[in-house]
Amino acid sequence: xxxxxxxxxxxxxxxxxxxxxxxxxxxxxxxxxxxxxxxxxxxxxxxxxxxxxxxxxxxxxxxxxxxxxxxxxxxxxxxxxxxxxxxxxxxxxxxxxxxxxxxxxxxxxxxxxxxxxxxxxxxxxxxxxxxxxxxxxxxxxxxxxxxxxxxxxxxxxxxxxxxxxxxxxxxxxxxxxxxxxxxxxxxxxxxxxxxxxxxxxxxxxxxxxxxxxxxxxxxxxxxxxxxxxxxxxxxxxxxxxxxxxxxxxxxxxxxxxxxxxxxxxxxxxxxxxxxxxxxxxxxxxxxxxxxxxxxxxxxxxxxxxxxxxxxxxxxxxxxxxxxxxxx
Amino acid sequence: xxxxxxxxxxxxxxxxxxxxxxxxxxxxxxxxxxxxxxxxxxxxxxxxxxxxxxxxxxxxxxxxxxxxxxxxxxxxxxxxxxxxxxxxxxxxxxxxxxxxxxxxxxxxxxxxxxxxxxxxxxxxxxxxxxxxxxxxxxxxxxxxxxxxxxxxxxxxxxxxxxxxxxxxxxxxxxxxxxxxxxxxxxxxxxxxxxxxxxxxxxxxxxxxxxxxxxxxxxxxxxxxxxxxxxxxxxxxxxxxxxxxxxxxxxxxxxxxxxxxxxxxxxxxxxxxxxxxxxxxxxxxxxxxxxxxxxxxxxxxxxxxxxxxxxxxxxxxxxxxxxxxxxxxxxxxxxxxxxxxxxxxxxxxxxxxxxxxxxxxxxxxxxxxxxxxxxxxxxxxxxxxxxxxxxxxxxxxxxxxxxxxxxxxxxxxxxxxxxxxxxxxxxxxxxxxxxxx
Numbered sequence: 001x002x003x004x005x006x007x008x009x010x011x012x013x014x015x016x017x018x019x020x021x022x023x024x025x026x027x028x029x030x031x032x033x034x035x036x037x038x039x040x041x042x043x044x045x046x047x048x049x050x051x052x053x054x055x056x057x058x059x060x061x062x063x064x065x066x067x068x069x070x071x072x073x074x075x076x077x078x079x080x081x082x083x084x085x086x087x088x089x090x091x092x093x094x095x096x097x098x099x100x101x102x103x104x105x106x107x108x109x110x111x112x113x114x115x116x117x118x119x120x121x122x123x124x125x126x127x128x129x130x131x132x133x134x135x136x137x138x139x140x141x142x143x144x145x146x147x148x149x150x151x152x153x154x155x156x157x158x159x160x161x162x163x164x165x166x167x168x169x170x171x172x173x174x175x176x177x178x179x180x181x182x183x184x185x186x187x188x189x190x191x192x193x194x195x196x197x198x199x200x201x202x203x204x205x206x207x208x209x210x211x212x213x214x215x216x217x218x219x220x221x222x223x224x225x226x227x228x229x230x231x232x233x234x235x236x237x238x239x240x241x242x243x244x245x246x247x248x249x250x251x252x253x254x255x256x257x258x259x260x261x262x263x264x265x266x267x268x269x270x271x272x273x274x275x276x277x278x279x280x281x282x283x284x285x286x287x288x289x290x291x292x293x294x295x296x297x298x299x300x301x302x303x304x305x306x307x308x309x310x311x312x313x314x315x316x317x318x319x320x321x322x323x324x325x326x327x
Numbered sequence: 328x329x330x331x332x333x334x335x336x337x338x339x340x341x342x343x344x345x346x347x348x349x350x351x352x353x354x355x356x357x358x359x360x361x362x363x364x365x366x367x368x369x370x371x372x373x374x375x376x377x378x379x380x381x382x383x384x385x386x387x388x389x390x391x392x393x394x395x396x397x398x399x400x401x402x403x404x405x406x407x408x409x410x411x412x413x414x415x416x417x418x419x420x421x422x423x424x425x426x427x428x429x430x431x432x433x434x435x436x437x438x439x440x441x442x443x444x445x446x447x448x449x450x451x452x453x454x455x456x457x458x459x460x461x462x463x464x465x466x467x468x469x470x471x472x473x474x475x476x477x478x479x480x481x482x483x484x485x486x487x488x489x490x491x492x493x494x495x496x497x498x499x500x501x502x503x504x505x506x507x508x509x510x511x512x513x514x515x516x517x518x519x520x521x522x523x524x525x526x527x528x529x530x531x532x533x534x535x536x537x538x539x540x541x542x543x544x545x546x547x548x549x550x551x552x553x554x555x556x557x558x559x560x561x562x563x564x565x566x567x568x569x570x571x572x573x574x575x576x577x578x579x580x581x582x583x584x585x586x587x588x589x590x591x592x593x594x595x596x597x598x599x600x601x602x603x604x605x606x607x608x609x610x611x612x613x614x615x616x617x618x619x620x621x622x623x624x625x626x627x628x629x630x631x632x633x634x635x636x637x638x639x640x641x642x643x644x645x646x647x648x649x650x651x652x653x654x655x656x657x658x659x660x661x662x663x664x665x666x667x668x669x670x671x672x673x674x675x676x677x678x679x680x681x682x683x684x685x686x687x688x689x690x691x692x693x694x695x696x697x698x699x700x701x702x703x704x705x706x707x708x709x710x711x712x713x714x715x716x717x718x719x720x721x722x723x724x725x726x727x728x729x730x731x732x733x734x735x736x737x738x739x740x741x742x743x744x745x746x747x748x749x750x751x752x753x754x755x756x757x758x759x760x761x762x763x
Contacts, residue, residue, distance in 0.1 A: 007607075022536070101652060122538040123608035124654035131652070144656065145538030185538055209535040210543070 007129055015315045017129040017138040020147035021189035029156065029193055035311035036157050036304070043079065043306055052314045053082035057112040060086045061103070062141070063119040068278055069141050069151070072302070073116045076309035085112070100124075101131070108133050114317060115139070122146035122182075137316040139309075145180050151277055152186035154308040156194060158301050159232055162273045167191065173200040173220075173227045173268075175258060176236030176285060177207045179247075183277050184236055185215070192216045202226030203258065206247040223258050230268040235260060235276040235285050251284045260286040265295070273297055336754050337379040338362045340372075344384025344715060348391060349688035350695070350704035359389055361711040364754035368707060380756075384715050387748055390687045391703045392424025392712030394694040395668060396592055397514075397568060398643035399661070400426070400457070401732075403444060404433025409645040409732040411445065415454040417665045417731035419758035422714030422747040423641075425702050426455055429514075430462040431489035437462035437473045439481035446482060454757045456712070458698075460514055461486045463502050469493040472505050479509055484698050487514035487568070490615065494520065496553065503561040512564045512698065517550035517575065518616060527656045529617040533602040539656060542617050544572045551575045555582050558589060566697050567591040569642060571616045573626025580635040590697045591635060593627045594642035595671050596662050600624075600737060610651045610658040611737040614642075628680045637693040639686075641668045645733020663733035667724065669716060670743035677744065683718075711754035720746035 008023055010016045015028065042050055058077045060070050070086065077084045089103060100119075107115070114137045117125050122144030129138040142148040163170055172191055178184045178201050191199045192215075201212060202220045212219055220226030227233050238254065248254050265272065274286075274295045282288045291298060341359040346369060348354075353369070360367040360376055367373050395418065401409040418426055428445060430436035436445070442459050449457035461478030463486045465471040475486055486506055493499040506513050523546040528534040530541025551567065555578065558565045570576055570591050579591050596614060601621050604612045612618055630636040644661025651658050672690055676683040695703030702712055721744050726734045750758035 100654070101649075119654060121654040121656045123656070126608050127654045143538075143654070145540070147538065182538055185536070210530045210541060211532040211535055214532040215536065 007126065015312070018149055018312050018316055019125045019129055019138065019140045021149050021152055021186050021193060024193070026193045026195070029153070029190060032153055032308070032311050032315065033157055033160055035315060036153070036307040039310040040304065040307040042310070043303065048079050049081055050079065051081045053077070053080040053317055056082040056114065056317060057110075058082045058084050058114040058116060058313070059107055059112045060084065060116045060141075061089065061107070061118075062087065063089045063100075063117075063124070064142070066118055066142070068302070069118065072305040073141060073309050076306050076313060079306070080310055080314055082313075100128075104128060104132060108136065112136065114313065116141050118142045120144055139312060139316065142182055145182050145185070147186045148182040149186045150305070150309050150312055151183050152190040153312065154301060154305040155187055155234060155275060155277070156190050157304045157308050158275060158297055159273070161300070161304070162297060163231060167194040167196040170196050170231045171198045171200070171229060172196055172232040172234065173202055173230040174234045174236065175202040175223065175226065175260065177238050177242060178203050178212065178236070179207045179209045180239065180242070181236050187234060188215050188217055200226055200230070204248070207242070223260070224264055224267045227264070227268045227272075230272055232273045232275065233260065233268060235274065237277060237279065238281060238284055255284055259284065260290050262287065262289055262293070265290060275301060278302065336362065336364050338377065339380045339382060339711075339751070339754065340376075340378035341382045341384050341389055341713070341715065344387045344389035346389045346705065347684055347687050348705040349684050350391070350692040351706060353705070354684055359705065359713070361713075361751070361754045364711055366705055366707055366709050366711050369705060382715065382749055386719070387715050387717050389713060389715050391691040391705055392714045392750060392752065393422050393669060393690040394425040394698070394700070394703050395423050395643065395665065396427050396638050396640040396694045396697065397429055398426045398641055398665060399431070399645070400428050401645060402432070402448060403441065408647050408650070411448040411457060412452040413730070413732045414643070414645065414665065415449060415452040415457065417729070419454040419750045419752070420730050420747060420760070421666045422669050422716055422750050423665060424456060424712035424714070424750065424752045425458060425700070427458045427460055427484065427698070429460050429489045430487060431467060431491065435462050435467050436460070436483070437465050437467070437478070439477050442478065442481040442483055455752065456702075458482070458484045460484060463488040463506070463513065464493060464498065467491040469495065469498060472502055475506055475511060476509055479511055484700065485512040485514050485566070488516070490516050490518070492518065492520040496557075500557050500561065503557055503563045503565075507561050507563040510564070512566055514566050514568050515554050516568050517547050517554055517570070519546045519549045522546035522549060527613060527617070527660070528605055529602045529619045531602050531620055533605055537605065537608065539605070544574060544619070547572050547575045547616060548578065551578050555587065555589070558582075559587055564588045569594050569597075569616055570627065570630070570636060571597050571619050571623060573623045576626045576630035576635055580630065580633070583635060590637050591630070592638035592640045592694075592697075593631065593636050595639055595664055595668060596642070596737065597627055598624065598631070598639070598675065599671065604737060608655040609737060610653070610655050611662065611735055611739070613651075613655060613658050613660045614662055615660040628675070631675070631689065632680055632685075637689065638697055639668070639672050639689045640694070641665050643731070645731050646735045647732075648734070651735050661735070662737065663729070663731045663735050665731055666729055667736065667738050667743065669714070669747060670745045671738070673718065673745040674743075711751055713749075713751040714747060715749040716745055716747045718745050720744070722746050
């Protein structure tokens with residue numbers, strides 16, 4: 001924990017790498033949300049660029065396929081006036097390790113300033129942050145089942161814009177494949193750090209990790225019970241391969257039990273907000289009527305993703321790139 | 328092992344030390360006399376004995392050379408990680424005089440030729456006795472029986488399928504029955520590979536937080552239950568390698584109480600570390616079976632104290648730097664443990680888990696009994712395998728002074744107490760640390 005902390009934050013408490021929510025302070029999360037608020041203004045203007053990272057080179061290093069996350073990181077970097085390089089590394093299972101170290105040192109030799117990393121293995125972002133040159137900043141864009149902190153922060157940002165700054169009065173339910181979800185882990189840490197009134201997870205027992213209660217959540221196995229009087233429902237994506245690992249019998253049965261429908265939604269608060277990190281499996285995790293309905297903020301989440309990523313990138317780079325210079 | 332060097336055997340007197348020989352219940356200040364590679368006497372000077380060499384063991388403990396039941400030496404097949412010569416040197420510096428090499432070398436130890444190769448390499452290094460454990464199934468594939476009789480004749484001291492699964496229960500039953508035919512000890516790794524799957528950490532709170540694929544406790548207990556049933560049916564002498572869970576320790580204790588011929592060991596890291604040590608993805612804590620919970624660690628310590636677990640082993644697995652320089656799940660599991668075996672076992676005595684004599688017993692007479700070996704004792708006529716260590720020497724484990732080629736250890740930087748000063752193998756001084 002303390003080592004996580006020293007890895008992510010410098011001695012003055014400024015962001016150095018952004019690897020996971022755990023180990024950060026609530027003040028720092030609030031700083032990120034505040035910064036995102038000002039960048040959200042920028043992205044809504046006609047001239048969408050600010051010159052904060054002019055002359056900096058940011059590498060999107062994706063070891064795992066992604067369109068949405070990579071695109072919003074790219075847009076965020078460009079709106080900060082940075083140069084962006086997208087690298088998708090196809091990995092063969094046998095030589096992953098070597099190629100990762102080699103890839104890193106090759107890119108370092110090109111004098112880049114930041115790596116935005118996505119990788120299929122938990123702990124990859126920590127590993128890369130520990131092994132890059134000291135001037136390089138690392139942003140975790142998703143590592144295995146471990147963390148996806150920018151997704152969690154854009155979710156917090158969306159909640160704050162929808163429900164206000166006081167998380168203490170909110171009841172939030174996270175529904176779906178918690179076991180394999182890096183998004184859920186980061187969301188839970190962020191919600192708890194921001195003093196959310198109650199955090200719940202809702203899933204069949206096969207999709208709840210061991211000792212999940214130690215994450216600081218209440219566990220439910222019934223959707224209607226789990227979302228009862230909820231202010232926010234955060235749905236998770238269900239990967240198709242979960243059927244193969246004997247975790248679930250079928251998409252039909254999953255939808256019947258855990259799919260979010262208008263009908264089920266009546267047990268939540270009337271003004272409940274429905275979120276999803278995308279891409280949605282319509283008819284598996286939720287009904288189209290819910291996804292496209294008035295309570296859904298799914299598209300706002302996407303555009304907030306750009307502002308939040310601008311905030312995180314500029315905060316991490318400001319420290320690394322310009323020494324002590326701070327606004 | 329026969330070292331045909333009788334002509335150069337020295338007559339050695341080790342004097343001034345505190346002799347601890349758990350096999351003979353000895354713990355007192357005595358002199359030790361060695362000739363022809365064997366222990367001649369303890370206490371009084373034998374008639375007509377004149378020493379060619381005297382070793383001053385004042386302030387030190389003199390005990391039988393340690394026996395490490397399970398150490399991967401990486402040769403043949405993975406010489407980029409370590410060699411028999413390099414690891415023999417490390418063993419000697421750690422007071423270890425007998426090592427058992429598991430069959431998962433490349434090629435697998437399933438033919439007398441590989442047994443012979445390892446023996447020749449070990450003899451040419453000449454620093455440590457290296458014994459081999461043969462494969463239980465051909466190629467460790469878990470399908471066909473190995474030629475156990477041939478392996479036994481070639482010198483194997485037991486058979487094992489190492490960490491490779493025998494998924495087919497009938498194959499396991501037949502393999503145990505066949506081994507029972509020859510009275511061979513079978514070394515079993517209790518692991519249900521379906522339950523452990525692609526896991527790399529104990530399925531618990533830490534793995535949940537870090538998002539690491541988990542290995543549940545039941546991966547071990549289900550396998551122990553299956554193995555115990557087959558052990559009872561086949562009447563085999565069996566040894567459980569690397570118990571890691573409290574429940575499995577209790578199951579084995581129960582079986583022992585019921586009279587089943589089963590013994591068990593645990594590895595040293597599991598006596599000190601838990602899942603919590605993984606918390607920032609420290610790949611040096613990536614071991615299989617994984618580091619478990621605080622309760623499990625306590626269960627192992629209790630099992631060690633009440634003799635359910637009669638052996639502490641290093642589970643030595645040296646790796647090159649690259650093997651650990653990856654994201655945690657992609658790193659190769661295992662810890663380089665030869666050089667910490669003695670000091671960390673001694674620490675169990677400091678912590679009041681075992682007496683000093685018991686700690687030494689678990690490294691000498693304990694494994695000797697499991698293997699049916701004549702070593703691990705200072706009895707008159709026994710091979711003069713001796714470890715002399717300064718129990719008060721405090722030192723820090725640092726990469727520069729490690730002799731193993733693998734520097735992969737989570738104990739790096741630890742302050743350790745107790746350091747080997749001299750090691751003798753069959754009456755030959757194979758290691759001596761200069762004072763200071």
